[in-house]
Amino acid sequence: MASHNNRGKEGETIARRYLEQNDYLILETNWRFGHLEADIIAYKDDRIVFVEVKTRSTDFFGAPEEFVDLKKQKAYIRLANAYILKHDRNEEARFDIIAIVLKEDGPVINHIENAYTTIG
Secondary structure, eight states, rough: OHHHHHHHHHHHHHHHHHHHHHHHHHEEEEEEETTTTEEEEEEEEEEEEEEEEEESSOTOOOOOOGOOOHHHHHHHHHHHHHHHHHHHHHHHEOOOOOOEOOOOOEEEEEEEEEEEEOOO
């Protein structure tokens, strides 16, 4: 497996632990709809939270969250709609980003709640 794949899996594990420690119920990890995939789908405060995890070994080229572009946001919204329909959920949805930079002295986690909502 390529090192960036290992880094991504490590980031998802860190994000999952972080969410669980902050009272999120993990509903799904790596949930797929066609070619789309949600890193983490969680539940908290009567909301379904779709979480994109971005992990980098450095922020030299920009913060990890800056790489969640409009195309990725649109894909997550399509995926969320599919999940909600398939599972007959009525709760509001929220889209979060967990950006992780893997530093030598431990990961730096930036949880951006409600990172985006609707796309114009």
